[in-house]
Amino acid sequence: MPIYLYILRRVLFAIPVLLGITLVAFVISNAVPADPMLANLGQRSISNPTIVENFRREWGLDQPAPVQYVVYLSNLLRGNLGMSIKSRRPVLEDLQAYFPATIELATSSIVLALVVGVGAGVISAVWRNHPIDFVARFISLIGVSAPVFWLAIIFLVIFYSRLGWAPGPGRLDVRLSPPPYYTGFYTIDSALAGQWNTFWNAVGHLVLPSLVLASYSTGVITRVTRSAMLEVLSQDYVRTARSKGLRERAVILTHAFSNARLPIVTIIGLSYSTLLTGAVLTETIFAWPGIGRYVFRASTSLDFPAIMGSSLVIAFVFVVMNLLVDVLYYLLDPRIRAA
Amino acid sequence: MRNLFRWLVRNPFTLMGVIVVLLWTVGAITAHWIAPYDPLAQNVSNRLQAPNAEHIWGTDQLGRDIYSRVLYGGRISLPAGLIAVFFATVIGSLIGATAGYAGGLWDELLMRLTEIFMAFPTIILAMAISAALGPSIVNAMIALVVVSWPSYARIMRGLVISEKVHEYVVASHAMGASHLRILLRAILPNCLSSIIVVATLDFGNAILLFAGLSFLGLGPEPASPEWGRMVSTGIDFFDQWWMSIFPGLAMFTVVMAFNFIGDGIRDLADPHTAKR
Numbered sequence: 001m002p003i004y005l006y007i008l009r010r011v012l013f014a015i016p017v018l019l020g021i022t023l024v025a026f027v028i029s030n031a032v033p034a035d036p037m038l039a040n041l042g043q044r045s046i047s048n049p050t051i052v053e054n055f056r057r058e059w060g061l062d063q064p065a066p067v068q069y070v071v072y073l074s075n076l077l078r079g080n081l082g083m084s085i086k087s088r089r090p091v092l093e094d095l096q097a098y099f100p101a102t103i104e105l106a107t108s109s110i111v112l113a114l115v116v117g118v119g120a121g122v123i124s125a126v127w128r129n130h131p132i133d134f135v136a137r138f139i140s141l142i143g144v145s146a147p148v149f150w151l152a153i154i155f156l157v158i159f160y161s162r163l164g165w166a167p168g169p170g171r172l173d174v175r176l177s178p179p180p181y182y183t184g185f186y187t188i189d190s191a192l193a194g195q196w197n198t199f200w201n202a203v204g205h206l207v208l209p210s211l212v213l214a215s216y217s218t219g220v221i222t223r224v225t226r227s228a229m230l231e232v233l234s235q236d237y238v239r240t241a242r243s244k245g246l247r248e249r250a251v252i253l254t255h256a257f258s259n260a261r262l263p264i265v266t267i268i269g270l271s272y273s274t275l276l277t278g279a280v281l282t283e284t285i286f287a288w289p290g291i292g293r294y295v296f297r298a299s300t301s302l303d304f305p306a307i308m309g310s311s312l313v314i315a316f317v318f319v320v321m322n323l324l325v326d327v328l329y330y331l332l333d334p335r336i337r338a339a
Numbered sequence: 340m341r342n343l344f345r346w347l348v349r350n351p352f353t354l355m356g357v358i359v360v361l362l363w364t365v366g367a368i369t370a371h372w373i374a375p376y377d378p379l380a381q382n383v384s385n386r387l388q389a390p391n392a393e394h395i396w397g398t399d400q401l402g403r404d405i406y407s408r409v410l411y412g413g414r415i416s417l418p419a420g421l422i423a424v425f426f427a428t429v430i431g432s433l434i435g436a437t438a439g440y441a442g443g444l445w446d447e448l449l450m451r452l453t454e455i456f457m458a459f460p461t462i463i464l465a466m467a468i469s470a471a472l473g474p475s476i477v478n479a480m481i482a483l484v485v486v487s488w489p490s491y492a493r494i495m496r497g498l499v500i501s502e503k504v505h506e507y508v509v510a511s512h513a514m515g516a517s518h519l520r521i522l523l524r525a526i527l528p529n530c531l532s533s534i535i536v537v538a539t540l541d542f543g544n545a546i547l548l549f550a551g552l553s554f555l556g557l558g559p560e561p562a563s564p565e566w567g568r569m570v571s572t573g574i575d576f577f578d579q580w581w582m583s584i585f586p587g588l589a590m591f592t593v594v595m596a597f598n599f600i601g602d603g604i605r606d607l608a609d610p611h612t613a614k615r
Contacts, residue, residue: 013451141595149574154587157580227536307466310463
């Protein structure tokens, strides 16, 4: 199957998933809270009959449930995710303001996790039972075992409070103003504007939260890479490659690693979910103005439209991620192309 | 039993994991004998004390003894994580295995269902479920199962697909074995070691996610000595580091111990990797 057909097929299959997600979100936001009006409008607005009437009409609440779902879908398609009770702004606007900060943090974390995790995993498998293997395994175990918010507190106490090496919470020092808005990524925006002072400050602020957020994913990727490599290294064709005199480097990188890539790609796709899960806790502690902290605040103030709107948007990002993993599978595994 | 003991002695990390888990389990079970204080007893005149001879891990903002609370905390976190992972593994593996083995429409259907659940960010879906059902320990566990089964389904499906093309499967098919027999007797045993490793890894995950839900106020009631809840209370008391460090340490050591055990089980279940 040629690649464009494969991608088209995957995109077509993604549509029912997206519909399923909206259905789940619809059920949770409409059927589940005891009083959906109260959940969506908040304590103050519900005493105002005009607001209640407008809300009823906007979401078709006087109609039967299937019609409500269609109204809900058409609202979604127009980008209407409802109004946040807390910020009193459309949820979509809030998300546009908060999402870049999260993507910046998540991207630097996944890059960190990928480079360190895959590297450590391969080294650890090749030097199995060597002291280097034990060190890598031990560190990856700390990564998967330590609660994210606990690590965050330890890092802040040591590197910020006691040693003063790392800057405090937030994306920039308070004395600096944010760079002009191009992408919403402070590092890229400040570099584009040539504000190197701001750039290095933003990078410095990224270090601790990225380390904390990446800790779990790094551990998992190391472990999966190690066990996938061990599995492959024991295969007969690897022994054949060695016995016909190939250099060890070629055996490991070309022969073994190419076949260990599939489980690694899967776990990286899964890691993205862990990253966003961790973001709720990491961003809260580091006062990082991202979507995780937004959701956390929404959940403490029972801001239901904000919670459901954010989870919908993140869920859509996930579907796109899964699509990318499928395409990578296609590119990496000739058996899928043949099927 | 003697073989198990000999095996443990040869695998010091696994042995360490077993010992740590046993210590916390025994500590949790016997907490009402060995804990020096009542975990709920407030003593405001003793509030925010640093670790000392009377309170070896210090006291919290209400003067409650942290060490006693951490011991009692094992009664909540340990069973909650274990039970949630067990149900998630069984449900997820069954769904994934049948999807991978049957293929076709059934596979597509189950995998789309899996993707719908996986598409939701774990903690937010768990939050929505526990919020919907009302905050309690059991509902937090249900939320854990609902968010964890899809990864087992996906991994199991991948394992079964890569396993079912092997010659031995074709051979047993040719010998006239039924689909159920091939799946249960031939394929699943070869997938078991991987899924057990994932499950042991996930046990830690479950404890951490459970703690995350508590952090958001969606787990056990506020006063209860749950580890995650204690850590999040400590965040407001940054200078009193012991308030969050010690409950976190309990979680960390338990999760790490289970990871050691997971590694050991992997080597045991798959002698192929162990002998090298």
